[in-house]
Amino acid sequence: MRARSQEPCAARETRPSLTDDIELTLLTSRQEGTVNPFQSLSDAILAAFPALEPGDLVFAQAPNLAVGDVALRTFEPAKKLKLPPPQLATRLATEITYGPEVRAVTTAGPYVNFRLDRGVFGRRIVTQILAERERFGSRDSGKGKxxxxxxxxxxxxxxxxxxxxxxxxxxxxxxxxxxxxxxxxxxxxxxxxxxxxxxxxxxxxxxxxxxxxxxxxxxxxxxxxxxxxxxxxxxxxxxxxxxxxxxxxxxxxxxxxxxxxxxxxxxxxxxxxxxxxxxxxxxxDYIKDARLAQVLEALRAKDAVFTDQDERLVVDLSKIGHAPEEGRYFVLMRANGSSMYGFRDIAYTIDKSERGxxxxxxxxxxxxxxxxxxxxxxxxxxxxxxxxxxxxxxxxxxxxxMSTRQGKVVLLSEFLDEATALAAERVEEQCKDLAPEDRKIIAQNVAVAAVRFTILRVGPNKNVIFDWDTSLSFSGDTGPYVQYSCARINSILRKLGQDLPHPPVQFPTETDSEWALLVKLASFPDTVANAVQTRNCAPIAQYALDTARIFTAFYHDCPVLNADSETQRAARALLCKATHQTLCNALQLLGITAPERM
RNA sequence: GCGCCUGUAGCUCAGUUGGAUAGAGCAACGGCCUUCUAAGCCGUAGGCCGAGCGUUCGAAUCGCUCCAGGCGCGCCA
Structure with a gap:
């Protein structure tokens, strides 16, 4: 699964070694098509309630971290077991023996809240991301297709x-x-x-x-x-x-x-x-495509094509399954014998469908x-x-x-020029020590991020009202904001030195800021899978934004270079690296690259 | 008129296989740069989730009706 590594420079970086148990966890979760860091919890429950299946157990974030590190809803399994949800919750909290990584189990009505040894889960999550690198988030659902x-x-x-x-x-x-x-x-x-x-x-x-x-x-x-x-x-x-x-x-x-x-x-x-x-x-190239004759023949066989009083060649779609009167007729050829766009497009569409x-x-x-x-x-x-x-x-x-015919448009080139110029101003101030060529590249990257993120973040079936000020903003919910958090991570890693430490066995990641970030990182594969399934990249943009925001909270709360201990410094550095990897993977899907500095 | 899509904070948008108190940003106001990049952070304020009815233990999310906007509906591409 890592054979597809695309970065030529990947090999140069230090790779944290994997312990066997973690490698095993990754493999088993892969096979099931889900990367579930909470699998040990569901395994314990399934052992006690054989009637349940993994899909019945939905782990979710508790409403806040004071309640628990991870929560389980009991509506679904309770229905299956024919128990009132609160009763099942109580049984799950009192009758089951969980592993040592579970510190406390409480209930809140139909919910079970788990307090975890965050270090154990954090180490698993970070190790997995650093092992999968630029493939993290992919489930290879299209392998061989x-x-x-x-x-x-x-x-x-x-x-x-x-x-x-x-x-x-x-x-x-x-x-x-x-x-x-x-x-x-x-x-x-x-x-x-x-x-x-x-x-x-x-x-x-x-x-x-x-x-x-x-x-x-x-x-x-x-x-x-x-x-x-x-x-x-x-x-x-x-x-x-x-x-x-x-x-x-x-x-x-x-x-x-x-x-x-x-x-x-x-x-x-x-x-x-x-x-x-x-x-x-x-x-x-599709004007006189031979396949069009086949289509006409099939339509004639269904009595769905005719020549109208104006000598046009028309399809009557009501004969082949089109119910409403609106859009019932589809013109293939003009009276002078020239073909319509749609006629050529039929040939083209068939051509595409025959490419396997x-x-x-x-x-x-x-x-x-x-x-x-x-x-x-x-x-x-x-x-x-x-x-x-x-x-x-x-x-x-x-x-x-917008109308091209009326010239009432915002041109893409114009938009990019404007964004690049604005970005260049910022880079000028922030990166004085860099060569002008490097600054130019950064400005272009930031401009592309601003433009692409503005468009891709919004669900595709929503109208967008274009506004210059909003679209050219580099602060707040924007692509450059995500890039900026990557630049900050790079800055930390640069100051840390070349080699990343190995994941220490003691992996102190106990603060809420660290835990929130870890949980978010662990959910990236689900986000990607959902995007693939729905053919919609907007949730990826939202994910990148959320992750960057959660990282920034961590960044302010948890010093890395000046951590309290060597192990904490190592754990946080690795968490930074894992965050950077995940953000880069998400941005890559949006066609955005994060500059080293900005 | 008919069909498809959309309606969430003043503005731009998240959140919908139904689940704990509906989240961000912008704009406004008040704080934070001898400490890893202030393109940042913290705080305050801001919501009958277009309206109504229904289904459900539970609805922004599902169904019906209406209202508003976008797109389309026979020789444009």
Whole structure:
């Protein structure tokens, strides 16, 4: 499980030795798919109540540490044993012999509260994290499996705005998450290199070779305005599109010049965020896909496709399982024989589904919900499988929704520039002794953290109202706050010297601050597993934030370098290292790196 | 009109496989830098969890109805 170690520098660091009992605990808990530091407690209970199963015992944090170090609810097991919960709680507290690591057991109505030898559990938790390193948190649920994720896929017509970038950030984090959990992930980007809007842009760009990417947005805005005002101009666009589809070489190269320029520019901006792709699929390659004939045949067999009075080729989805009248019809081809976006997309979607991935996932804006359902119905009717979908809601401006056509946008590049400049000011003050190049890198890291964290922290199906001040803040609930706590840990470890001590047998971690941190660290694998299962990275961001906050409380309460004893110093140093490891693992999933100093 | 999503502190958001007193940040006010980075910490104040009804020993979390916002609903992509 550690064979996948990716850090080349990992071997250089001192590795704490493992005792056999801890290695054993790790292995058994791994096999069960849960890393449960409280397993010895549940084992004792299960031995006394054979009717119960491990899943019946839910350990949770007590409402506060004065009540107990860990709490057990009795509602579930009591139901199974047909006992009143408070009665079962009393029996669990009085009749069972727990190991020496349990110091006291009390009840509070239906709850059992355990007071523990925190050092024993703390040592287990820290040792496990330091043994698993950059793999800590992963359960390898995707081992030996493939995943295909398509995300971003924005029109190559302008610089991306932060609303579109939400797709890229969500998609990229899902890629990182699935890779972390063992999947072999291939990232796809669907290049929409044709269609009406691109045609208008091509019309408006006389000499593409003299253009820069940054100029395209204004040209695009103007072209759309013109198409609205002049029907002839709009008609020219359709004509050009038809020529493109018929394979006219000159038209094709004009399209490619523009879409290539735009794609390159877009990818450069996305790369600043740390987002990258493996495969680019071009829409124009799917115009005359052979598989479309099969789909049409299947639809005809179900009497679900017809040519309407305006000579359009239309699917009647009510014939293949679409109940409501709204969204019943799906147009495949225009009267002039040119295909619609959806028709080409069917071919592309089939193409993806035939690549043998165990998970086939697409990230779409919420505006695609009905559309994706329609495609899924058509695919199903043709005996194909539609991809799994993850949707996200729009980022709104105070003045309303963003619109590329109207130029009413906050550009991602603009946002990143602003964030980097602000971060650079802070780095200037804080890291005077560093070389300018190093300071620049730190500023860029902080900016990316601010931007990505702002977006990823929020649940994907929630609208976000974009606000410059909030998004550019580096204090409070932010990515830079998490980075900052990592920098503080690094500072301690740096001053401690090169080698980390071995975990002492006496592992003093008795204060509430230490214990709260340990419990939080131990819950990281659950957080990751939940994120994998729900395809949602937002809880990872929340976890990083909570952990950083709990660490900071520890940082203020518990001196490390000036600890009371050598063993306490060792235990706290290792706890710091374990926290740093866990935070880095969490941040990595969000596409954020923590600088050594900031 | 119909469908999907959302509604939690003044603002931005956590918390929902139902469980002990609903949590952070920002903004406000009051403290803390001869002690591991003040991008920080501590304290004060701030809540009919949109409204109502229901299910349950127990509801922010589940169900129904309403209200408000977002998105979508036949030759855009």
């Amino acid at each position: 493939k995943a295909l994720i398509e995300h971003t896929s924005i029109n190559p017509n302008a610089s991306p705005h932060v609303g579109r970038a939400r797709n890229a950030m969500i998609g990229d984090s899902l890629v990182r998450l699935l890779r972390f959990d063992g999947y072999d992930v291939e990232v796809h980007y669907y290049v929409n290199d044709m269609g009406r809007q691109i045609a208008l842009l091509v019309l408006a760009c006389q000499d593409p070779s003299s253009l820069t990417f940054d100029q395209v947005l204004q040209i695009y805005v103007d072209a759309n305005a013109r198409a609205e005002a002049e029907p002839e101009f709009a008609a020219q666009g359709y004509d050009l599109l038809a020529k493109m589809e018929q394979g006219d070489a000159d038209t094709k190269s004009r399209f490619h010049a523009i879409t290539g320029l735009c794609l390159k520019g877009q990818l450069a901006v996305l790369a600043r965020l740390g987002v990258s792709y493996d495969v680019f699929d071009h829409e124009s 991935a165990d998970i086939n996932l697409s990230v779409f804006g919420e505006d695609h919900k009905l559309y994706a359902q329609q495609i899924a119905l058509i695919l199903e009717a043709a005996g194909k499988t539609a991809p799994e979908t993850v949707y996200y809601s729009y980022i709104l401006l105070k003045a309303g929704k």
